[in-house]
């Protein structure tokens with residue numbers, strides 16, 4: 001039988017799950033780590049700042065931490081080797097680490113900063129899935145969970161590169177679901193709306209992080225393959241014309257924040 005684009009995978013054994021979460025020292029990554037810990041899973045979180053990881057671990061002594069920059073290929077290789085050696089039963093990867101950069105492209109002189117947004121949001125999930133696939137295929141069950149965004153469905157003029165990376169994550173995750181269809185690896189997309197976190201330098205607007213994480217975690221545990229919440233739930237299910245209307249509405253609200261280009265013609 002042909003695989004489905006939105007299967008229900010059925011319940012996941014959370015008690016024996018060993019979960020690697022990239023970027024788990026704040027925001028959604030930390031919230032999901034707490035959900036997995038409550039469910040009895042073993043959890044490892046990564047991030048670039050050791051101090052932030054240690055603060056998170058101080059709140060949750062059972063949490064394992066590993067300093068790692070997911071934007072660098074050699075660090076991703078080191079992470080996958082380390083986790084398989086130290087946690088041979090690792091069977092869940094949450095590709096959560098991500099950044100959002102705004103600001104006019106025309107005023108950018110530092111390509112490396114923009115490139116790292118693309119590297120963290122796109123290269124890291126693809127590479128880490130590639131690196132961990134041989135190990136995950138040996139497990140009784142396994143899951144890749146990728147964090148996209150409502151802005152992957154609804155284009156936003158202030159952060160077109162960010163939205164583009166998240167549209168990639170959405171499309172890549174759907175294709176991967178077919179790619180792994182003949183295996184015991186489930187491929188899940190979690191698509192957040194605006195959630196309070198440090199993203200883009202921090203924002204105190206949007207959904208409460210614990211409410212969002214509790215909601216999406218329950219749906220993951222029940223076997224859902226694509227999970228949104230409020231704005232992003234509506235966007236992921238909406239016809240294109242509706243999302244385009246939302247996009248225009250967002251542009252009108254944010255018009256003052258949009259770059260102004262002076263034509264030389």
Ligand SMILES: NC(=O)c1ccc[n+]([C@@H]2O[C@H](COP(=O)([O-])OP(=O)(O)OC[C@H]3O[C@@H](n4cnc5c(N)ncnc54)[C@H](OP(=O)(O)O)[C@@H]3O)[C@@H](O)[C@H]2O)c1
Pocket residue numbers: 022023024025026027028029046047048049050052068069070071095096097098099100120147148149150151191192193194195196197198199200206
């Ligand atoms: N919050 C929202 O409104 C929202 C909406 C849609 C989608 N999302 C997505 O949800 C995910 C989590 O975002 P968040 O809102 O929770 O952001 P956040 O609060 O800024 O957390 C990001 C986490 O990732 C880590 N990180 C950043 N760059 C990294 C790198 N190169 N390597 C490893 N770790 C890195 C950060 O720690 P260090 O800085 O120490 O590395 C931090 O632990 C992202 O993929 C984001 O795009 C968020």
